[in-house]
Amino acid sequence: xxxxxxxxxxxxxxxxxxxxxxxxxxxxxxxxxxxxxxxxxxxxxxxxxxxxxxxxxxxxxxxxxxxxxxxxxxxxxxxxxxxxxxxxxxxxxxxxxxxxxxxxxxxxxxxxxxxxxxxxxxxxxxxxxxxxxxxxxxxxxxxxxxxxxxxxxxxxxxxxxxxxxxxxxxxxxxxxxxxxxxxxxxxxxxxxxxxxxxxxxxxxxxxxxxxxxxxxxxxxxxxxxxxxxxxxxxxxxxxxxxxxxxxxxxxxxxxxxxxxxxxxxxxxxxxxxxxxxxxxxxxxxxxxxxxxxx
Amino acid sequence: xxxxxxxxxxxxxxxxxxxxxxxxxxxxxxxxxxxxxxxxxxxxxxxxxxxxxxxxxxxxxxxxxxxxxxxxxxxxxxxxxxxxxxxxxxxxxxxxxxxxxxxxxxxxxxxxxxxxxxxxxxxxxxxxxxxxxxxxxxxxxxxxxxxxxxxxxxxxxxxxxxxxxxxxxxxxxxxxxxxxxxxxxxxxxxxxxxxxxxxxxx
Numbered sequence: 402x403x404x405x406x407x408x409x410x411x412x413x414x415x416x417x418x419x420x421x422x423x424x425x426x427x428x429x430x431x432x433x434x435x436x437x438x439x440x441x442x443x444x445x446x447x448x449x450x451x452x453x454x455x456x457x458x459x460x461x462x463x464x465x466x467x468x469x470x471x472x473x474x475x476x477x478x479x480x481x482x483x484x485x486x487x488x489x490x491x492x493x494x495x496x497x498x499x500x501x502x503x504x505x506x507x508x509x510x511x512x513x514x515x516x517x518x519x520x521x522x523x524x525x526x527x528x529x530x531x532x533x534x535x536x537x538x539x540x541x542x543x544x545x546x547x548x549x550x551x552x553x554x555x556x557x558x559x560x561x562x563x564x565x566x567x568x569x570x571x572x573x574x575x576x577x578x579x580x581x582x583x584x585x586x587x588x589x590x591x592x593x594x595x596x597x598x599x600x601x602x603x604x605x606x607x608x609x610x611x612x613x614x615x616x617x618x619x620x621x622x623x624x625x626x627x628x629x630x631x632x633x634x635x636x637x638x639x640x641x642x643x644x645x646x647x648x649x650x651x652x653x654x655x656x657x658x659x660x661x662x663x664x665x666x667x668x669x670x671x672x673x674x675x676x677x678x679x680x681x682x683x684x685x686x687x688x689x690x691x692x693x694x695x
Numbered sequence: 696x697x698x699x700x701x702x703x704x705x706x707x708x709x710x711x712x713x714x715x716x717x718x719x720x721x722x723x724x725x726x727x728x729x730x731x732x733x734x735x736x737x738x739x740x741x742x743x744x745x746x747x748x749x750x751x752x753x754x755x756x757x758x759x760x761x762x763x764x765x766x767x768x769x770x771x772x773x774x775x776x777x778x779x780x781x782x783x784x785x786x787x788x789x790x791x792x793x794x795x796x797x798x799x800x801x802x803x804x805x806x807x808x809x810x811x812x813x814x815x816x817x818x819x820x821x822x823x824x825x826x827x828x829x830x831x832x833x834x835x836x837x838x839x840x841x842x843x844x845x846x847x848x849x850x851x852x853x854x855x856x857x858x859x860x861x862x863x864x865x866x867x868x869x870x871x872x873x874x875x876x877x878x879x880x881x882x883x884x885x886x887x888x889x890x891x892x893x894x895x896x897x
Contacts, residue, residue: 403817410814413711413834413873417745417778420709439754441709441747476791476805477747478835500811500835523812657708657754658730 411525411545414478414500415609418442418546418632422622422652423611425449425636428467429474431645438649442478442501444634445471450507450554450690451637451676460508462490465497472498480527485694486512488521495524501546503527504539506693507553507636514695519543529613531564531691533571533600534590540608541593547606549630550691551614554637556678558615560691561625565612569629576604614691617642617676619655619669626659643673699888704729704738706764708754710746710779714872715880722877724884735763740773740887743780743796745834745870748805751779752794765796771890773863774798775883781866782837789840799864800843807838807855807868819869821858822849824878831857831869838868863890 421441426432432443447463448456462483472479478500483490485504490511494502504517506529519526520543528539529550536547549568551561575586575597583601587594599607612630616622617638625633633656635649642648651668658664686692705715707728719726719742729735741764743751755761767774774796776784783795787802808815811834819831829850838855842848850858857868858879865886871879 403815405815406812407816407832409816409832409873410811410834413745413832413870414811414814416711416714416873417747417834419711419713419746420707421747421750436749439750441750477749478811495812498810498812525811653750653754654757661730 406523408545412608414525415527415546418478418611419609420657421632422649422656423480423632423634424639424649425634426471427640429470431640432471432475434646435639435649436475436477438646439653440477440649441632442480443471443475444480444482444503444636445499446482449637449640451556451641452554453507454554454688454690462487462494462508465493468494468497468499482508483517484508485510486515486517488517491517491522491524491526495522499524501525501527504544505529506550506690510693516542516695527611529691529694530568532567532590533575534592535694536568536606536610537590537592537596537600540596540606544608546609546611548611548613548634550694551612551616552681552684553614553690555615555681555684556617556638556641556676557681558617558621558624559681561612561614561616562628564614564691565625565628565630568610572600572604572606575600616652617678618672619651619665622652622655623659623665626656632656638676641676648672648675699891701725701739701884701887701891702727702737703884703887704735704741706741706743706751708746708758709750710744711870711872712744715742715744715777718872718877718880719884721875722880722884724887732759732763735760738772739891740775740883741767742883743774743776743783744872745778745780748779748782749793752783755783755796756794761794761796765798768798768863771863771894773865773883773886773890775865775867777867777870777872778834778836781868784864784866785839799846799859799861799866801839801846801859801861801866802841803837804840805837806835808833808836811835817852819850819852819857821879822847823882829871829876829879830874831871832873833857833869836868
């Protein structure tokens with residue numbers, strides 16, 4: 402009679418996070434700050450992307466002890482990252498009881514060809530994308546939420562904007578097409594045909610479409626929401642800033658009132674130094690995280 | 696007699712607002728998103744959608760919406776809370792001091808069925824809604840652990856109340872907005888129509 406972990410349960414949790422901010426945290430204390438600020442969920446990871454970038458080395462799934470400590474501290478959903486293609490890490494995260502797994506380009510990929518078969522899991526997954534084809538491939542594999550990749554740890558919004566605009570304009574293009582043009586588009590995008598049909602019919606993804614990668618100030622969150630994002634991930638932007646508690650709260654407020662400039666002006670005032678950020682041309686091609694994923 | 700025209704607000708601070716707007720419209724009433732006190736003043740009834748209860752509670756507090764929402768039932772304006780909305784309507788939340796509207800005489804337990812991997816859906820018989828049963832989607836859902844005798848229990852799972860009504864308040868632990876079945880929304884819209892008729896008759 403009761404069915405557990407249905408597709409509707411998985412996508413449903415993603416829908417419940419809409420209009421909210423998901424914050425990267427590296428310990429229980431930061432998780433508490435995030436929850437106090439009004440985060441809808443936290444992403445538990447050992448190093449924020451800015452530190453992964455600075456320190457180098459192989460970035461893997463976080464220590465379960467740290468994830469458990471965070472799960473014990475907050476009542477909001479807890480997400481954690483697995484490497485691209487590393488289904489054993491994902492199995493461990495599911496066994497820990499995390500609420501969402503991020504198959505993430507921020508960690509070092511474990512498979513240079515295949516992503517995880519996400520339908521095989523009870524826990525829902527989120528995956529990054531740069532364009533519509535990538536988004537639909539991930540949904541085809543079972544992702545219940547899509548986010549732009551942006552360029553994690555850069556504090557620079559330009560890549561997230563590019564990815565969101567690419568996804569949104571591809572969807573508008575497909576929506577305007579004739580039925581008999583869809584198969585060729587599916588071929589060009591490398592996307593499942595039935596999902597291209599869904600986009601043609603509904604003008605949106607079949608799962609929520611969030612933004613991530615480079616969000617550093619409240620205006621960045623408002624920009625992404627106005628471009629069509631349904632919620633915002635903030636990674637290094639909060640705990641690499643001068644006053645994390647205050648900035649975290651401002652990010653939450655800005656994501657709710659993204660379309661009210663007078664309120665955004667108020668919300669953006671007196672937050673202290675944001676994270677420093679990187680110009681894209683100072684990040685060598687082979688160190689760009691967004692290019693990971695196939 | 697023609698149907699009383701009502702405007703239903705959906706609190707749009709965070710959560711699955713769009714689905715509730717669509718469900719109300721599909722059930723034949725006008726629906727508008729509500730983010731400010733001014734917008735709140737324009738509606739005959741309010742839906743608090745699914746989302747994160749700590750987030751929505753804090754935003755209600757920060758933006759001066761808590762008091763005017765709390766005053767709704769006394770002004771004969773009904774409130775319907777789903778999941779997060781049920782938590783925020785409850786006077787008592789087990790083990791939590793989080794901000795809440797706190798107008799319903801119930802004690803609620805958050806994440807009562809477990810974490811996300813324990814989320815489920817099932818057919819749910821509802822008092823006052825003829826067969827077929829409602830397909831109820833539970834996501835990190837709460838349930839009610841105790842209620843004042845004045846609270847009507849309309850549906851239960853394993854004996855735990857998951858749909859309840861008290862005066863102008865309706866609360867569901869599940870998400871009727873995630874299916875195409877509008878019967879639970881219709882129940883609420885009828886409460887709003889009746890309350891409005893009562894208001895205008897005075």
